Amino acid sequence: MIPLADILTLGSGTLIGLTLGLIGGGGSILAVPLLVYVVGVTSPHVAIGTSAIAVAANALVGVALHARARSVKWPCALVFAGSGVIGAFLGARAGKAVGGEFLLFLFGLLMIAVGVTMLLRKGAGGDHDVRLNRVSAPALLPSLTGYGLGVGLLSGFFGIGGGFLIVPGLINATNMPIIFAVGSSLVSVAAFGLATASSYALAGLVDWHMAALLLAGGVVGALLGTTLARRLAAEKALLARLFAVIVMLVGLYVSVRGLAALL
Template sequence: MEFAAADLVALAAGALVGLTLGLVGAGGSILAVPLLVYVVGVASPHVAIGTGAIAVGANALAGVFLHARAKTVKWPCALVFAAAGVVGAFGGARLGKMVDGELLLALFGLVMIAVGVSMFLRRGDGGNAEVHLDRASARKLLPSLIGYGLAVGFLSGFFGVGGGFLIVPGLIGATNMPILFAVGSSLVSVSAFGFATASSYALAGLVDWHAAALLLAGGLAGAVLGAALARRLAARKALLTRIFAATVIAIGLYVAGQGALVFL
């Protein structure tokens, strides 16, 4: 593939990641790694993980500002969850770099399948919109926030994904906040986990900076388009989420199969 053509493919992959984030509120990170490996042509799965983490972290940070303006971020809960998750993400990233790249892809595919299934099973909105972390609620909320944060952060770092699909149910499980607030609050962790994972891989020389810049540029454009489409298709958001869940499962089956073939 010519260099210019490869650049266009990387931009298009980034746009797809950003479009998915803007349209269904998550999922960009779980697509970034397979897109980098199988579409953009990044040879090493480890380099794909480090590269994708940078773009995911930056795109999520932009999302934080949008949700903060809409006042759908529970800041104390989000910051505690993110801080615990960063610790877990560093540990997960360190372990992930020690695992064979093809095995990591196979495991990543299995996680994609599980995530897709969980999207089909996700319940509607609900929860306590007034929940907040303070001195009175700390004894109850802190252990849950820290425990969930460590576990989700570890998985995020190990597989090199932002972990939005894990963070949202993690925040709901820890605090019983409504999904709208969980989505907004989750982007704080997605950004933190992404940059923690990316820094770990960057220090090991496992980042393609050129591809990361192209992925980020495409992602920002895709996010704007995705947000606009989401507003127009709000009434069909549940259908769009199910379609995306099916896509994630299909890609997960392919990725897991490709990784498993190496060991057969």
């Protein structure tokens, strides 16, 4: 008999991968609530460290797929990711110093904020030809490093890949179209996840068996999500809005649970 916790972990991984494949992000922000409230992980810190491993691995697969489609702005992506990794290490150190219930409360508030950002985000426009070079560096470098550092801090603190934070950050920093922002964001998602995961792993806060199950489920979910995305391409904006509402509702639940535990 397969333990129920393993089945729930595989299912959670599948849902995370499905979401990533279907609408290009958001699966990672659901990982911690799924591990805590569905799988039953008692330590929020272990949930954060474990989910970061799976998020990073799934993002690397996504990078490969987008690179083949030539939808990654590599210089912009690498600068953003490099500054973000510094922020992620600092954020992870700060997150481990915060009490678990208070961390969940803050995480819920972040989910609500991310959901609002998703609802307000525009899906078209931008400069297709934007690139980081000697001419554009004076204008782009400060924005890319600033946004990267800030998003990395949040990613490391809450143990999320940060895709829905990175995409608006890249768009605001460079005015690149969303398709390139999504592809380029996965470079940072992978880098942030690895930075956060290594920090938590060194502290003994990763359940490696659970991480493997999350990854296995995530691969299946990503394949299903990618297939559905092709068939439902015209409905992706609607799906993204519906998912934004789900993120906000889950965030409200998580923050209320965290606040109740604190009182």
